[in-house]
Amino acid sequence: xxxxxxxxxxxGGFFAALALPAFPxxxxxxxxxxxxxxxxxxxxxxxxxxxxxQPGQMVRWINRDPGxxxxxxxYHPANSGKPNRIPPGAQPxxxxxxxxxxxxxVKLTVPGVYDYFCIPHEQAGMVGRIIVGxxxxxxxxxxxxxxxGLPQAALQAFPAVEEIMAKGRVEPx
Amino acid sequence: MKKVxxxxxxxxxxxxxxxxxxxxxxxxxxxxxxAPYQKVSELAPLPDFIPGLGQLFVDPETxxxxxxxxxxxxxxxxxxxxxxxIEDLTPDKGFDDLVAPGGAVDHVDVHYNAGHPGVETPHAHxxxxxxxxxxxxxxxx
Numbered sequence: 001x002x003x004x005x006x007x008x009x010x011x012g013g014f015f016a017a018l019a020l021p022a023f024p025x026x027x028x029x030x031x032x033x034x035x036x037x038x039x040x041x042x043x044x045x046x047x048x049x050x051x052x053x054q055p056g057q058m059v060r061w062i063n064r065d066p067g068x069x070x071x072x073x074x075y076h077p078a079n080s081g082k083p084n085r086i087p088p089g090a091q092p093x094x095x096x097x098x099x100x101x102x103x104x105x106v107k108l109t110v111p112g113v114y115d116y117f118c119i120p121h122e123q124a125g126m127v128g129r130i131i132v133g134x135x136x137x138x139x140x141x142x143x144x145x146x147x148x149g150l151p152q153a154a155l156q157a158f159p160a161v162e163e164i165m166a167k168g169r170v171e172p173x
Numbered sequence: 174m175k176k177v178x179x180x181x182x183x184x185x186x187x188x189x190x191x192x193x194x195x196x197x198x199x200x201x202x203x204x205x206x207x208a209p210y211q212k213v214s215e216l217a218p219l220p221d222f223i224p225g226l227g228q229l230f231v232d233p234e235t236x237x238x239x240x241x242x243x244x245x246x247x248x249x250x251x252x253x254x255x256x257x258x259i260e261d262l263t264p265d266k267g268f269d270d271l272v273a274p275g276g277a278v279d280h281v282d283v284h285y286n287a288g289h290p291g292v293e294t295p296h297a298h299x300x301x302x303x304x305x306x307x308x309x310x311x312x313x314x
Contacts, residue, residue: 041288041298043287067225069217069289097290099218099219119290120289120293121288123288
């Protein structure tokens, strides 16, 4: 477990490299998402909760919550049987638990809408949405099973695709 | 004679009970507490020291409610914490007879918590502080 944490923290992409092709990326291209939490743990969040990136852009999650561990985990059957909420052909990811100041990165290449969650905080609505390029009109969003098993707090926390497309970045509420 | 014996026995038993309580408290007043308590950061992926709570120990058999024993940076016990899932607060479920090994309680805090590894649903932290309000600062950071 210790080695795993260090690998994620140091490389910011060890596990991503296993799941997705690794490409060199300029520092400017990295889009950062902060995992945050209030002292005492009453409120937790991804910031931004909604983000628009370009195909092939690196996305990096970093845990800035000093009192908690978080994950960035794609909604996909490969992750504990969750419903699929990433584009067809895209690779799912799971950061594993990130302790304070640890990070994890993935490169998202397939255009579409990607929804993800934090394993210990899904019930509390700690979820996020990334749009790569422009959202397709016939993605997973049209599948009736996409909401199966998701807690109401999570379903209510996803920012609208239209809002992300309009703003490029949506702050947590 | 019988009365004296009864009084003696009562005093003896009372003394033993008091000594047992003191022994129990003394085994947890400094970190690490005796088995079956284990460090929470070795049971779940959590920071070793949690700001606002301290360094936590728990008997895994008592999860999720606890009690969790919380220590400051010098290894001194500051609080006993119970973590009660909100979904378990129903007409048909309760948490009875939770042990309180930490001794005298100065004051109590009750807070909502969104969850964390080990207790991955929203729950209430019930914090039995064994130190004064001012001394909570010992585990603030």
